[in-house]
Amino acid sequence: MHRDVLLDVIGLHGGYGGKPVLQGVDFRVREGEIAAVIGRNGVGKSTLMRTLIGLLPTARGSINLRGRPLDAISAHKRARHGIGYVPQGRDVFPRMTVVENLLVGESIAGRSIPGRLEEVFGYFPILRERADQRAGTMSGGQQQQLAIGRVLMGDPSVILLDEPSEGIQPNIVQDIARIMVELNRKTGVTVIFVEQNIDMIRAMAQRCYVMDKGRIVAELDRDALSDRARIRQYLSV
Amino acid sequence: MEFLYAIFSFLYQFGDAFAFLVLSACGLAVIFGMMGVINLAHGEFILCGAYVSTSVAHMGLPLPVAIAAGSLAAGIAGMIVELVVIRPLYKRPLDTIVATWGISMIVTQGTLIVLGTTMAGSGTPLGSFVVGDYSYSTYRVVLMGMALATLAALWLMFTKTRFGILARATIQVPHVAEALGVNTNLVYSLTFGLGAALAGLAGGLYAPTMTLVPTMGAAFMVEAFVTVVVGGADIFLGTAPAAVVLGLIKATLTSWQGQLAGQIGMLIAVIIVIRILPRGISGKILKERA
Amino acid sequence: MLDSSRRASILRLVEGPQTMGRGPGFWTGFGLVLLGAIAYPFFADSYDVGNNVYFFNWLFMAMGLSLIWGYGGALSFGQTAFFGVAGYSYGVLTINLGDAYGLTLLSLVLAVGISALFAAILGYFLFFGRISGVFLGIVTLSVTLVLERFMAQTAGPQWAIGAARLNGFNGMGAMPSLTIPWFGGDITLYPDVALYYVTLALLVVVYLGLRILVNSRFGNVIVAIRENPMRAEMLGYDIRKYQLATFVIGSALAGLSGVLYTSWGNYITPASMGMTAASLPIVWVAVGGRTDLTTTMIGTLAVLVIFQSLTIHGSQYALIVMGALLVITVLVAPKGIVIALVDLFRRRRSRQEGGA
Amino acid sequence: QDAEPIKLGVLEDQSGDFALATIGKVHGIELAVSEINAAGGIAGRPIEMVTYDTQSDNTRYQEFMRRALQRDKVDVVFAGFSSASREAYRPIVNQFDGLAFYNNQYEGGVCDANMIVTGAVPEQQFSTLLPYMMETYGPNVYTIAADYNFGQISAEWVRNIVAENGGEMVGEEFIPLGVSQFSQTIQNIQAAKPDFVVTLLVGTAQSSYYEQAGAANVDLPMASSVNVGQGYEHKRFTAPSLKDMYATVNYVEEIDTPESQAFVERFRAMFPDEPYINQEAENSYAAVYLYKEMVERADGSTELEDVRATLADGTLCYDAPEGEMCIDPKSQHASHTIYLAHVTEDHSIEFPKKWDAIQPYWLGDIGCDLTQEDPSAQYTPSSNPSN
């Protein structure tokens, strides 16, 4: 299968103020692919995600989306290019209701998509049940579902997920993986996700990048991903 | 009949205190209550609204137009201040105390130097009416109506419009709102501008009834801050009941024991209310409701 | 001579992660500044000496606020309440007790004690009621404004305590200055050299004492409460007691400022508890960098000196320049002006060294 | 010749809440100084002004009074608008044994050898005003007054004089400084049905009363010792909110004697933008000339004792724009020509009455005699050596 390169990251350096974290990240993700990023705590996975969406500046190197460099444009404009970002630690809007949280996600598309709210409620029934609850009082796992539902509201063509399984009960982890795969099949959405949960990686990923000390140090393809032990080994590089 | 007159007079006094608290507080409720910016220059936005609306009125334009112009001018001034001074400070809101204190000094003294020590008033319109033994200013009834209308408009705007939702999202978790496609800089600018415009509105509305001097904003500050804080984190749930409670206490004590009692009584009420509701009135409402 | 391990253990008391100034370099600088301060009266005229005492007077309140707000995270907008209570107490006590036999010193101690007691009662009400954040700020502001408005209307002759007329908005005057009993006649501490040294000594003692406090276990706990009160409580600390203790100490220092101010000018006014007066300490402390005692002290002194000289030389533009300075400071020096200058200096030096 | 200048310290509120009423005082001093210097100075010495902006902040008075006396070593200092500021600096003047002029109308009673007062005092303003008002409008009086010493002591004067003249206080209300909302006060006044209202309002916030009372159509005559003459409310608020306000002033710019109009002309020539030349501006102007007269009579000495000695015979006078002002040796206060200023419906001023050479007699009557001893005290009707 030959698909176009969607996201091309070349020699990416970045981090926080004076302190570099990313030290030359190279990888490419094709249109319609589901790619995982794995690695130990503190190697820079979340930093990579934040740099991709534009919450952190590119210090050197470049990020290209469908051939266009993103580095100079601000986060909200990147989102408007159809990138949906689910941060680690959920970061829901605590004093807004569940529905209001979802509505904010529409900004990715810049418009309200008819029927989409119902679709999201279909994926995550708890959100319908708690539509008027303040998001900050939801349980951890409920918030995670909300955070995922929120980006789906904006019909993104690329989804960045930072540890989506964190705090989620096992059967819903499976559901989320299934939803992502299904969405990917139906709409061709590209998914890049950071994960530690081997089951989820195996259930979702078509390709997997291994990160260490601010660099991509290995790439696992479909075959390699069928091997649990191998993933586990890479997770603890 | 006497009894009805007495009731009317009490309602009028309460409404008067309520309107002053609400109109003083609304702009601050947006800028401080929502955005977390401790705006010690709130009074100077009020000053801006008052001066501009009075100048426009002196040009012969009708008062409503003049008031709108004052509010607009304050709003634009607010957006400029936001861009230049406030924007770098969202991550350290406490520093806005110093910055806005500085702005307040600059504006107050700048006004004195440029426009002199005072500006002639434009006069209170609409005359007076008599109920029982007392005659009342009609315009102050308009102020009460404006206070209610402002509260309603704000509530609708922030809970029912898309802008309102995005504004609240931006203020609660800015980086996530940004990452979800919200132009947070624009939202900040508009929100701060709105708060300033509301302050300007208060200035425009009260200008015909007050002395116009560069320090006039100070007259609104204490009332504005205590109302917003007693209201608590959720300004839409909090500001109105806070103004009711404080207005009632102030009006009752003032009529019973005079202005000093009204002032001190209101401040003591603030202390007691916060002691009973350590997260303000809206904190209490939210807890019950959640 | 101190042997080196003794010296190290003394240093450990006054140094630590909670204070920026550290190491021999800092203490050498401290010593030099102190020597300069001690020598100052020999080179300055008596107006300047007295005027400097006036500046020193405020530093106690600033350091107290740094402790409460910078270290403890509780923004008290009403330190002036304690300033005023202590100032008026000193006035009432000395007018009634007189200034013989060192009774003014007793009055000083009592007045500071009264303000501490007041802080303890208010603090109990606040912290045991779990009031925090802006709510704390507004309650403390309300308290100081209530005091201001109350005192402002005590003009009538019925408002007197013993021989002391409270005297309303005009303020209370004619209380004796501090005196030190001495052989062959008391030394009256007018704003002059003797008072300068007494105030300077107090300043050094309070500064070092606070450094010891913030670098102690107690200091660790109060900064922990600032960062995350729930976590601090979940480590087993009764955070209310720590907050209360911090508040009382900081407020007693505001009280000390109040007494010194009152004695300095033989005058205390309700305006010193009003809105403007209440905001000033916050501005001073924030400008210097509230999370450190040294920067607070330097910043406060700088603001006081600059504001006064602007007022003297800046005519009607003084307030505009002051305002602009504040805005610019906040924008270019996020951690306070002192820390920004230190950083700048360090960067310069490292660049020079790198280049060499 | 390089004669050593006479240093004149000036501490006035050029910014903050009181600036409205006090910038003109500084200008009045500047005008007098330029005139005197142009005419050869005081006893051949030029006057040099050392001016500080006290920012309507009592603390600043303390800082700068010390500075003026101790550092600048001024020969005399003109200082203060509010009585509170005067009381803030007075101990310092005493401590350094300086000489200060307080050029402001006030509640009276300061018996202090280091102070000379050119402002008008209650016996000059109220003993004239209140009998006239009661005769014209009736005996029932309601006082609203700023809630501090000035207002309270002035109100005490009003109370006493009303009683002495057979009138009745139907209400008395004290307004904290900074209050700007008066709906309840207006209603209280209407409830009491007075024949006229005495307004002793201080500061710009309180002057909002007039607009609000006008809007509510209170329509009662008013009387004041401070308003109009200081804050020119009739110029700042729209007619007819100050209709039938009567104020006893020793000066306002509308006084149309030739002396007054010449003064206004000279003033406006130097300060074309001056919004209003109020009574304290004239007091300040006259004070410079009074001081000049004192120094010259003391043969050019500026020593406190020499200067004060020139007052002893009670002939130290100056032909001020208002008329003759003389310093009373016992109290060191000035005598004044008092004008009854009446604000008409269109806010123009007419002067239905004028009293010449009203003496500041009260301090002397109760036993203040600065030629004999210096208590450095402030007395009130209810608290003074005679009772």
Added chain:
Amino acid sequence: MAILETRQLNKRFGGLHVTGNVDFALQPGEMHCLIGPNGAGKSTFFKLILGEHLSDSGQILYDGADITRAKPFERIRRGISVKFQVPGIFRELSTRQNLTIALQHHVSPQVLSEEIDRLLEFLKLADDRDKQAGNLSHGQKQWLEIGMAVALKPQLLLLDEPTAGMTPDETYATGAMLQDLNRAGMTVLAVEHDMAFVRQIAHQVTVLHLGKIFAQGTIDEIVADERVAAIYLGESDA
């Protein structure tokens, strides 16, 4: 006697009954896991035990004493310690200072420094000792908080999702550490969604569902329970 016992513990938020008549007992020396669907009330149950929320009715006993109304710090002083679900650290203080504040209670100043170094080493935070804790990565914050909780040397350690965001190896190491501590006498109650971890450490497992105790037993019993699979585990291969 149970070290921790709740009797008929109830908590509502508005109309929502979050904890319903929970009778729960934990034996000294036990390693116990609490599992259950998102929103089951696990974190709320912890907060009730700790006093962050006060229960509407029911009783909480610790070591035989009634602590239902006790202040949070009093409960900690009795020997309970906690790691929250959302990391609770002192963000602007260094990693080192965070640990100092936890340790200074009961460690003498002489050995404090060594003790901190040991702990930093163990938490793999030695390189980040002077970093502001707020700038640690998500996983590092979790480690730090576990470190602070353990530093109190509690009798009873409560852990709310201690291994969320950890790699499988790190999860395993955490489990091993807890087992060491348990052998030294510490009782552990952990909320987890990671069944491998639960299997590794738990003597007993309690399933909470809709605020009620739904099932209890060993991990094998729980995994075999089809009702638990239906509401929680799904097609697990744990």
